[in-house]
Amino acid sequence: xxxxxxxxxxxxxAGLLLGGFYAAVTVGISVSFGILDIVNIAHPGFIILGSxxxxxxxxxxxxxxxxxxxxxxxxxxxxxxxxxxVYYVSFEKRGQEALRGLAFFxxxxxxxxxxxxxxxxxxxxxxxxxxxxxxxxxxxIHLPMRMVxxxxxxxxxxxxxxxxxxxxxxxxxxxxxxxxQLALQLMAADPIKIKRMAFAISIAxxxxxxxxxxVIQPIEPSIGREYIGRxxxxxxxxxxxxxxxxxxxxxxxxxxxSFTATFYGxxxxxxxxxxxxxxxxxxRPAGLLGR
Amino acid sequence: xxxxTFCLISVAVAAIVFVxxxxxxxxxxxxxxxxxxxxxxxxxxxxxxxxxxxxxNFGTAAFFALGAYSTVFFHKTYPLPIPVLLIIAAVVSxxxxxxxxxxxLRLRGAFFAIATLALAVVLQTLVVNWNYVGGSRGAYVIRxxxxxxxxxxxxxxxxxxAIMILLAVAALVIARTIERSKLGYGFATIRDDELAAEAxxxxxxKLKLIATTLSGALMGMAGAPFPYYIGxxxxxxxxxxxxxxxxxxxxxxxxxxxWVGPLIGxxxxxxxxxxxxxxxxxxxxxxxxxxxxxxxxxxxxNGIVGLVQPHLRNMGWSWPRSSKLKASxxxxxxxxxxxxST
Numbered sequence: 001x002x003x004x005x006x007x008x009x010x011x012x013x014a015g016l017l018l019g020g021f022y023a024a025v026t027v028g029i030s031v032s033f034g035i036l037d038i039v040n041i042a043h044p045g046f047i048i049l050g051s052x053x054x055x056x057x058x059x060x061x062x063x064x065x066x067x068x069x070x071x072x073x074x075x076x077x078x079x080x081x082x083x084x085x086v087y088y089v090s091f092e093k094r095g096q097e098a099l100r101g102l103a104f105f106x107x108x109x110x111x112x113x114x115x116x117x118x119x120x121x122x123x124x125x126x127x128x129x130x131x132x133x134x135x136x137x138x139x140x141i142h143l144p145m146r147m148v149x150x151x152x153x154x155x156x157x158x159x160x161x162x163x164x165x166x167x168x169x170x171x172x173x174x175x176x177x178x179x180x181q182l183a184l185q186l187m188a189a190d191p192i193k194i195k196r197m198a199f200a201i202s203i204a205x206x207x208x209x210x211x212x213x214x215v216i217q218p219i220e221p222s223i224g225r226e227y228i229g230r231x232x233x234x235x236x237x238x239x240x241x242x243x244x245x246x247x248x249x250x251x252x253x254x255x256x257x258s259f260t261a262t263f264y265g266x267x268x269x270x271x272x273x274x275x276x277x278x279x280x281x282x283x284r285p286a287g288l289l290g291r
Numbered sequence: 292x293x294x295x296t297f298c299l300i301s302v303a304v305a306a307i308v309f310v311x312x313x314x315x316x317x318x319x320x321x322x323x324x325x326x327x328x329x330x331x332x333x334x335x336x337x338x339x340x341x342x343x344x345x346x347x348n349f350g351t352a353a354f355f356a357l358g359a360y361s362t363v364f365f366h367k368t369y370p371l372p373i374p375v376l377l378i379i380a381a382v383v384s385x386x387x388x389x390x391x392x393x394x395x396l397r398l399r400g401a402f403f404a405i406a407t408l409a410l411a412v413v414l415q416t417l418v419v420n421w422n423y424v425g426g427s428r429g430a431y432v433i434r435x436x437x438x439x440x441x442x443x444x445x446x447x448x449x450x451x452x453a454i455m456i457l458l459a460v461a462a463l464v465i466a467r468t469i470e471r472s473k474l475g476y477g478f479a480t481i482r483d484d485e486l487a488a489e490a491x492x493x494x495x496x497k498l499k500l501i502a503t504t505l506s507g508a509l510m511g512m513a514g515a516p517f518p519y520y521i522g523x524x525x526x527x528x529x530x531x532x533x534x535x536x537x538x539x540x541x542x543x544x545x546x547x548x549x550w551v552g553p554l555i556g557x558x559x560x561x562x563x564x565x566x567x568x569x570x571x572x573x574x575x576x577x578x579x580x581x582x583x584x585x586x587x588x589x590x591x592x593n594g595i596v597g598l599v600q601p602h603l604r605n606m607g608w609s610w611p612r613s614s615k616l617k618a619s620x621x622x623x624x625x626x627x628x629x630x631x632s633t
Contacts, residue, residue: 039401041349041408090589098400099482099547100588102347103539107585110536114578225532229412232405267427271416274409281402282394 006140011262012255013141019254020151021216023158023247025209025227026234031161031202033232034241035178036195038087042105043231044224045112046203050076050210051125051219052116058127065127066153069211073204080203083108084196109224116221124218132215150212155247157208161201162243174198178241226270233277239287248288294471298464305456313449321452325520327561328452329513331459333534334541334553335466336509340502341539342547343475345482346400350391350407351538353414354384354507356529358514363424363524366432373454373516380515381508388507389500396499415530429525432518451516462509466550469505478502510538533577537564540584546596555595 025047032040053072054065063071091101126132131145165171173194176184181191213219234253238245253273260272280287312320333351340346358380365371365379387410395406419427438450445453469475477498480488489495518524537560545556560580567576591598 033401039404041405086589094592096592099341099345099347100543100592102401102404103543103588104585106347106349106536106539107581107588110532111578111581111585113532114574114581118574118578222532226412228405229409232409236402236405267420268416271413274413274416277409278394278406278413281398281406285398285402 007262009140010142011258013143014147014262015255015258016251017144017147017151017254018258019247019251020154021147021212022230022234022254023250024150024154024205024212026231026238026246026250027158027161027243028202028205028209029231029235030238030241030243030246031174031205032199034235034238034246035174036198036202037178038084038199039102040105040199040202041102041228042108042112043202043206044227045109046076046079046206047210047213047227048116048219048221048224049112050207051214052120052210053207054211054214055125055127055219058129062128064129065211065215066129066149066208069208072207072211076207077200077204080200081196083203084199087199088192088196109228113221113224120221122220122222124220125214126218127214129215146215150215153208154212157205158243158247161205165243170194170197229270229274229277233273233280236277236285237280237287242287245288294464294468297467298460301460301463302457305460309453309456312452318446318448321448323565325448325452325455326565327557328455328459329517330537330541330561331554331557332455332462332513333510333538334545334557335459335462335550336506336513337538338542338547338550338553339466339469339478339509340499340506342542342552343469343478343482344499344502346396346499346502347404347539348407348503348506349404349535349539350410351510352530352532352534353407353411354388354510355514355517355534356411356414356418356526357384357387358511359517359524359529360418360424361511362515362518363430363432366518367423367430373451373519376515377454377458377512380511384511384514385504385508388503391507392500392503396496396503411530411535415526418526418529425525427526429523430518431523432521434519434522447519451520454516455513458512463550463554465505465509466553470550474498474501533580536577536580536584537561540580540587542594543584544587544594546594546600548593549596552594552596559595 025044028046029040029043032038032043050069050072054068057063057068058065087101087104090096091104131149133146135142135144135146137143163171165175173184173189174197176189177191177194177198184191184194230253234246234249237252238247238249253276256276257269257272260268308324312324333355336354337348337351340348361380361383362376365376371379391406391410392403395403418424424430434447437444437446440450469478477488477493480491480493481495481498485495514529517529521528541556541560542553543556544560545554546552560583564576564580567579587594593600
């Protein structure tokens, strides 16, 4: 098969841009699953919720979707704190997170999806913003702004989160709680409070990721399911809880998906991430940058 | 109660249900009943791994659809009678279960759960891209009008109903036998404290693989007659999320530690869903399942059985366990409580 350089370069660029967006989608899971060991499979549900909030406000007031994502951050933070509290009291405290905790999050995912279907139907929804339809060309390279803007914003978010986790007191406490909860208690810090904060942050990232998602593609409620595989594949491949690892793995998955879509057709897309996940679990469960 | 007595009684109950359903002389009873029975099989199968071993399988739809699509494949290639298709489906789904389990069960439980979610999407993508079994367009499977058994003539839906009720009986008998066997106690040790079980010499990986294979095979068998029931099979419906949600919700609501739990949960929730689908809408009925699932895991962790059992014990019943096992069972319950509270 003859492959033109043009096609190859553009597939690579598209993959990198897609990967930047995937990193934003996954970073919440890297915090909740990777650091806190909470298997929040409802994460994509929260992302779709973020997308719909961006859609409603954008349709009503014409605000920029990514600005809406930033404004909605505190609301998602609060939602995350409440969710963690329920999870902690009902499951973690009783030591039942393995079976019933998973079922709880699965139920949440399902409820979000069905509620959104009941309210909005299964029509595809999209947002209007200045950069959604524009694109620039640099020689061979095409840069659609609807991919570039989310990718850059996502990189910014990851950088801020990495700084927060490594440089601030609370960030270091979050990293500590994943290593030794008891030791943290001996330092007179409340591990539950720290974990609640970390989980709330992980849900807050959904507000941004949801806004990015609806900028990139039109959405409908059940689209979240496609992302379950992606986020866990990236999180595991990136080495559970490492933000640089998450970014590298996200870029990798973005490139592989973009190449698959370009050369084999987009209908094979969903299988790529899951195949990668199964492969990682079988070959190297510790991931690329695993501890 | 001995296993063979239980077996005879449940076959008798199944026969009575079938005769009663025939007396009603309404095909809708068979159509609705088939769906409920199908979920009896699915939730019992889920419970063998989820309830007994404590490993969550989100991929019920994958195993179910494997069974259904192996039927479609043979329907196109060389039509076989349904009992043969059941065995083929069991082998195919069982092997896929074994493979997935072998790859992921050595890791922490969460990875298995995620891998089963992944399995459903991978298989769905394969089927969508496989034109022979209909691809994304779906496949038509025309069912014969009626079937001649040795002595009686049945309309095809009655025949499917009869198969499904026998399959449900088989699933319940298997679950109950496991529960009372050495295998069941092995499973319970995995659920309560896998590390301690491994340290005491329980071959945990082997037991988990047995559970995954058995559970997958039963789910596949539940799917095998489905194309004949539905008449037109397309990937989105065969891999639908309702299968995964229902097969988790039903045991969770009924109670996961005994074979009665999934049965109660399915009969309640399944009937409720049939009513809600007809009277309200199918989206609302799914919402109902989701809310009930979340409510039950938070408020009543041991389901309806867990709510009822203490009262029955007080009244001097040992149901649903036999009195012989009561002492050891309550001892293991006490020990599991002590390991959990730490």
